[in-house]
Amino acid sequence: MSVLVFADSSDGKFKKSAFEVVSYGKRVAEQLGTTVAVVTINASDVSELYTYGAEKVLTVSNDQLKTFNAKVYTSVIQQVATEENASVVVLDSSINVLHVAPMLAVAMHAGYASNVVALPSEVAPFTIKRKAFSNKGFSKTIMSTENKIIGVAKNSYGVHENPVTGTSESFEAIISESDFGVKSEKVEKASGKVTIADADTVVSAGRGLKGPENWGMIEELAEILGAATACSKPVSDLGWRSHGEHVGQTGKPVASNLYIAIGISGAIQHLAGINASKVKVVINTDPEAPFFKAADYGIVGDAFEVVPVLIEKLKAFKAA
Amino acid sequence: MKILVCISHVPDTTSKINFTENDTQFDTNGVQFVINPYDEFSLTRAMWFKEKQGASVTVVNVGNATTEPTLRKALAIGADAAIRVNASAIDGLFVAKQLAEVVKNGGYDLVLAGRESIDYNGGMVPGMLASLVDFNFVNGCVGIEVDGTAVSLVREIDGGNETHSSTLPMVVAGQKGIVEESDLRIPNMRGIMMARKKPLTVLEPLEIENATAAQSYEKPAPKGAVKLVAADNIDELINLLHNEAKVI
Numbered sequence: 001m002s003v004l005v006f007a008d009s010s011d012g013k014f015k016k017s018a019f020e021v022v023s024y025g026k027r028v029a030e031q032l033g034t035t036v037a038v039v040t041i042n043a044s045d046v047s048e049l050y051t052y053g054a055e056k057v058l059t060v061s062n063d064q065l066k067t068f069n070a071k072v073y074t075s076v077i078q079q080v081a082t083e084e085n086a087s088v089v090v091l092d093s094s095i096n097v098l099h100v101a102p103m104l105a106v107a108m109h110a111g112y113a114s115n116v117v118a119l120p121s122e123v124a125p126f127t128i129k130r131k132a133f134s135n136k137g138f139s140k141t142i143m144s145t146e147n148k149i150i151g152v153a154k155n156s157y158g159v160h161e162n163p164v165t166g167t168s169e170s171f172e173a174i175i176s177e178s179d180f181g182v183k184s185e186k187v188e189k190a191s192g193k194v195t196i197a198d199a200d201t202v203v204s205a206g207r208g209l210k211g212p213e214n215w216g217m218i219e220e221l222a223e224i225l226g227a228a229t230a231c232s233k234p235v236s237d238l239g240w241r242s243h244g245e246h247v248g249q250t251g252k253p254v255a256s257n258l259y260i261a262i263g264i265s266g267a268i269q270h271l272a273g274i275n276a277s278k279v280k281v282v283i284n285t286d287p288e289a290p291f292f293k294a295a296d297y298g299i300v301g302d303a304f305e306v307v308p309v310l311i312e313k314l315k316a317f318k319a320a
Numbered sequence: 321m322k323i324l325v326c327i328s329h330v331p332d333t334t335s336k337i338n339f340t341e342n343d344t345q346f347d348t349n350g351v352q353f354v355i356n357p358y359d360e361f362s363l364t365r366a367m368w369f370k371e372k373q374g375a376s377v378t379v380v381n382v383g384n385a386t387t388e389p390t391l392r393k394a395l396a397i398g399a400d401a402a403i404r405v406n407a408s409a410i411d412g413l414f415v416a417k418q419l420a421e422v423v424k425n426g427g428y429d430l431v432l433a434g435r436e437s438i439d440y441n442g443g444m445v446p447g448m449l450a451s452l453v454d455f456n457f458v459n460g461c462v463g464i465e466v467d468g469t470a471v472s473l474v475r476e477i478d479g480g481n482e483t484h485s486s487t488l489p490m491v492v493a494g495q496k497g498i499v500e501e502s503d504l505r506i507p508n509m510r511g512i513m514m515a516r517k518k519p520l521t522v523l524e525p526l527e528i529e530n531a532t533a534a535q536s537y538e539k540p541a542p543k544g545a546v547k548l549v550a551a552d553n554i555d556e557l558i559n560l561l562h563n564e565a566k567v568i
Contacts, residue, residue: 010478070447070457095478099459102412102447111413111531112444127535132440133346136337139440139534181456182473182486189480197478201567225568237501243462244476249333249438250357250496258567269333272438275540279565281557282546292546297560301551313554317562 003029003036004086005054006077008097012044015198016159017092017152019052023160024119024152025090026053031123032088039080039171041065041073050166052159057168058084064175067184070099076173078107083171088148094197101151110147117156131156134249134272153276154197155255196247199228201258202277204247206232208263208284208303212240217307218262224314230254232264248273263303266291283307321375321466321488324426325363326419326433326445327394328356329387333438339537346439346537355390358434362494364503365464366432367398373466375430376400380422382415384408388520395515396507402518407525411532412440416448418525423453429469431491435460450491458484462497 005025007018022038029036038054040046042065046057058080065072077100081089089104091097093115105112115131117138126143131153196202203222209215215229222229229245236246247254249269259277263284264270271294274280282295283306292298299306331337331351338347355363369375379394380403381387391402405418423431431450436443450457456471462481463474469488474481476497507515549557561568 070459095460095476098443099447099457102416102444103451103457105413105444105531106416106448106451111411112442112448113532114442114444132534132537133331133337134333134438134441136540137339138538138540140536140538141532141534143532144529145531182458182484184482185472185485186483187477187480188482189477193479195479233501243497244480246496258561258565272333279561279567281561292548294543295546296544296565297557298546298548299551299554299557300548306551306554309554310557313558314568317558317568 001032001087002034002084003032003088003090004081004084005036005038005090006097007038007040007043007049008092008094009040009043012042014043014048017094017154018049019159020155020157021090021092021152022049022052022054023162024157026162027119027160028088028090028150031120037084037086039077041076046168047166051161051163053162053164054166055164057166058171059168060171060173062173062175067187068096069180069182069184070096070103071179071181072175074100074103074107075176075179077104079173080171081108087146088150090150090152093151093154098151101149105149108147108149109145110149111143111145112149112151113141113143114151115153116150117153119157131276135275136272153255155257155276155278194226194228196228196230196245196252196254199256201225201227201260202230202247202254202256203227203260203262204230204232204264204274205235205262205303206264207234214304215241217311221260221307221311221314224311224318232270261291261295262307264291265289266294321369321373321430322426322428323366323369323375323377324423324428324431325359325366325377325379325394325399326431327359327363327379327381327390328434328437328439329353329381329383329390330356330437330439333357337539339539343536343538353390355393356434356437358436358438358495360504361496361498362432362434362492363394363397363399364499364505365494367505368499369466370398378403378426380405380419382407382409382418382525391520392515393507395518395520396511397505398511400518402520403523404520405523405525410530412442412444413448413531414528416445416452417528419445419449420452421526422523423449429488430466431455433491433493435493435495446491446493456486456490457492458486458490459493461492461494464492464494464498
């Protein structure tokens with residue numbers, strides 16, 4: 001019995017969530033009194049993972065895995081889990097991994113807990129805390145199966161250094177043509193933009209901006225902060241911004257360190273989608289806007305006056 | 321084409337979330353239940369297939385009798401038949417196994433569901449179901465076209481979209497984009513009247529042991545009051561974000 005972590009990478013590089021799940025997996029292994037192994041697929045440099053406790057890294061390199069395929073990735077992770085005799089598999093909550101996790105659970109006859117926000121409070125019975133009700137509640141869940149899949153919610157446990165002298169070895173996965181029942185034909189991605197999923201900071205704006213022509217200052221503010229841009233549901237429904245930017249209950253979830261809401265009143269559905277963010281700032285003309293109840297910092301004021309000043313001051317702050 | 325749409329019965333998005341029975345149960349008191357919004361996007365796409373390509377549409381839910389009004393609403397929107405598997409949904413794997421039985425016995429070509437339910441947010445039933453019945457699976461779908469058995473799909477990825485090709489039979493978990501918000505349908509009186517006459521079959525569940533069980537619930541810790549900063553004192557906001565919150 002051991003713990004296996006899948007450290008996902010994109011174009012060969014790890015994201016922060018990979019370090020978060022490795023940190024988590026190392027601690028779970030300690031709780032269980034066992035070892036942790038990490039599997040990577042087409043990652044270029046795995047030595048970074050040792051900083052977070054990866055004792056053993058199994059690297060899978062294969063051109064057929066260059067483009068993500070959920071069923072094939074599921075099979076590869078399962079093969080490594082079998083080889084390592086792993087009974088607990090720790091995964092992150094990226095869009096691709098959320099595609100893999102339920103299939104892996106069936107393949108491994110495992111229970112699966114998603115949206116997990118903390119280490120197990122007990123390991124016998126195996127008890128974890130997960131988010132539910134769109135961030136409006138938590139559930140303490142007992143996993144009773146021998147094999148367990150744990151999906152760690154993004155930016156919930158955090159990245160914890162735990163340096164070890166790790167080793168890496170390559171793993172030859174068997175790739176079966178019959179697993180390519182779903183084929184990738186085309187990937188369209190905005191290049192050079194920070195994505196909402198990866199961003200430490202998200203700058204989001206709503207109907208208070210009055211029209212799509214006014215988003216220049218939002219993009220400028222985001223650029224200074226190295227942030228992703230997002231918007232409220234009405235804004236994407238009106239076609240002012242693309243659907244890909246819609247954050248909230250039926251849009252993309254946000255779990256950033258800093259979330260800045262400009263001209264967003266804070267409907268309950270919007271708050272449910274962004275509540276996992278650590279620090280929330282609201283700028284709104286209406287002091288009665290519900291967002292003020294959910295925010296940590298607030299400015300009652302007109303975005304068209306406040307944001308340009310904020311941009312200038314932040315530029316000076318960053319330059320200092 | 322035979323389509324099955326999996327429908328979750330969830331609290332309305334504006335519901336206040338409370339727990340009862342010593343924090344072991346979700347408090348349904350005063351809560352309005354609706355079709356899970358993600359499932360509703362997929363159901364609406366299924367209606368498109370029915371009207372444009374002659375598909376038949378059955379909706380299914382795993383739940384006790386209290387979920388029937390939600391299934392009737394799906395019938396009023398235009399589904400042809402409904403199935404309720406008479407069991408409380410204990411966890412994702414339990415539900416997926418019950419649905420797998422319905423899929424195997426029903427000869428469905430396309431199973432549509434939502435990316436996640438807005439109550440327990442597991443996001444696992446569609447993928448588990450696909451694996452259990454060995455159908456092709458696409459998650460987070462924002463576009464689907466079917467031509468014979470060939471399927472073209474668009475899936476949302478971080479920072480963009482990915483186009484896939486696949487073949488029926490398939491399980492597809494949809495979200496906003498598979499249809500637009502403006503395409504969603506409110507049942508009209510005729511639909512509601514017709515729904516009463518459409519078949520709603522109740523099936524007894526398979527006996528399955530659950531893999532996970534919620535032992536108790538808690539609400540997020542109450543949040544401190546917002547710190548207001550004057551609109552003409554942006555320096556103070558930057559100071560707070562840098563020195564107190566340490567996020568810039």
